[in-house]
Amino acid sequence: MQAHTMRLYTGGFENDSSSHAQTVITFQPMQLEKLTAAARDMFGVDLSAEQRTAFALYAEELIAWNKARANLTAITDPEGIEIRHFLDSLSILRAVNVPPNARVIDVGTGAGFPGLPLKIIQPSLQLALLEATGKKIAFLEHLVGALKISGVSFVNLRAEEAGQAAAHRESYDLVLARAVAHMPILVEYLLPLCKLGGKCIAMKGESAIAEAHHAENALRVLGGKLLNVHPVELPGVAETHYLVVFGKVAATPPGFPRKPGIPSKKPL
Numbered sequence: 484m485q486a487h488t489m490r491l492y493t494g495g496f497e498n499d500s501s502s503h504a505q506t507v508i509t510f511q512p513m514q515l516e517k518l519t520a521a522a523r524d525m526f527g528v529d530l531s532a533e534q535r536t537a538f539a540l541y542a543e544e545l546i547a548w549n550k551a552r553a554n555l556t557a558i559t560d561p562e563g564i565e566i567r568h569f570l571d572s573l574s575i576l577r578a579v580n581v582p583p584n585a586r587v588i589d590v591g592t593g594a595g596f597p598g599l600p601l602k603i604i605q606p607s608l609q610l611a612l613l614e615a616t617g618k619k620i621a622f623l624e625h626l627v628g629a630l631k632i633s634g635v636s637f638v639n640l641r642a643e644e645a646g647q648a649a650a651h652r653e654s655y656d657l658v659l660a661r662a663v664a665h666m667p668i669l670v671e672y673l674l675p676l677c678k679l680g681g682k683c684i685a686m687k688g689e690s691a692i693a694e695a696h697h698a699e700n701a702l703r704v705l706g707g708k709l710l711n712v713h714p715v716e717l718p719g720v721a722e723t724h725y726l727v728v729f730g731k732v733a734a735t736p737p738g739f740p741r742k743p744g745i746p747s748k749k750p751l
C-alpha cells in the first residue's frame with residue numbers, strides 16, 4: 484500500500500513559497516489486513532491498492548473528526564472501524580447484486596455507513612447520502628472531497644421530507660439503512676424512496692426477525708414485500724447481524740411518509 488504524504492504548515496499559506504517553516508511527514512496508513520482478507524473470503528471482493536488507501540484515509544478522517552469536531556461514532560479503534568464499520572457495510576453485497584450505475588440512497592447515513600464503503604468498492608454507483616444532522620453532512624462532504632470520489636450527493640433532510648420530495652420519491656434502485664429506527668418506522672422512511680421493482684435493506688441486530696414481523700402492516704400499507712433475512716457473521720464479533728431485504732411491489736400512497744416525527748410517534 485502506498486504511504487500518504489501529509490504537509491504540516493506551521494506558518495504562511497499553502498502556495499506561499501517564502502521562508503515559512505514547512506514540515507513534510509510521510510506515514511504508513513492502516514494496513515487493513517483483516518478487512519482485505521475478510522472481503523475476499525466473505526464477499527469475493529479483492530481490494531485494490533487504491534481501495535485500501537481510500538479505506539485507510541476514511542478511518543483516519545473519521546477518528547480525527549470524531550475527536551475534534553463531531554460525535555460521529557462510538558467505535559474509534561482501528562480494528563473496530565475495519566470490521567464493524569467497513570466490513571459490516573460491505574455485507575450488503577451478500578444480500579443483493581448491486582448493478583453498475585445503480586441509484587442508491589443511504590438513509591440516516593451518519594458517518595457514511597453503509598453507503599460510502601459500498602461506493603469505494605463499486606465506484607459506478609450513483610450514491611445519495613441522506614442525513615438529518617448538518618454536522619455529519621459537513622464531515623461527509625469533507626471526506627468525499629478528500630477521497631476525490633465523484634457520483635456522491637448529500638441530502639441534508641429528514642427521511643420523511645425526502646420521501647415527499649419529487650427529486651427523491653420513488654427514485655432509487657436500492658435504499659439502505661443501518662441503525663436508524665425500529666422496522667415499522669424504518670419501512671415508512673425507506674419504501675417511499677424506492678423505485679417500483681427496487682429493493683430496500685435494513686441492517687439489524689438480533690431483533691431482526693421479530694422486527695420484520697412487526698413491520699408486516701407497514702409493508703402492506705406502503706407497497707412493500709419482505710423478501711429475505713440474511714444472517715451475517717463478522718470475524719471477532721459475537722452477535723449475528725441480519726440484512727432484512729424487502730422489495731417495492733406497489734406504489735406508496737401519496738400520504739406517506741407522514742410529516743416528520745409522525746412515523747416514530749405513531750408507527751404503522
Ligand code: SAM
Pocket residue numbers: 590591592593594595596597613614615616619640641642643660661662663672
Ligand atoms: N447509519 C449510520 C451507522 O450505521 O453508523 C448512522 C447510525 S446513527 C445511530 C442514526 C443516524 O440516523 C443519525 O445520524 C441520525 O441523525 C439519523 N437519522 C435518524 N432519524 C432520521 C430521519 N428521520 N431522517 C434522517 N436521518 C435520520
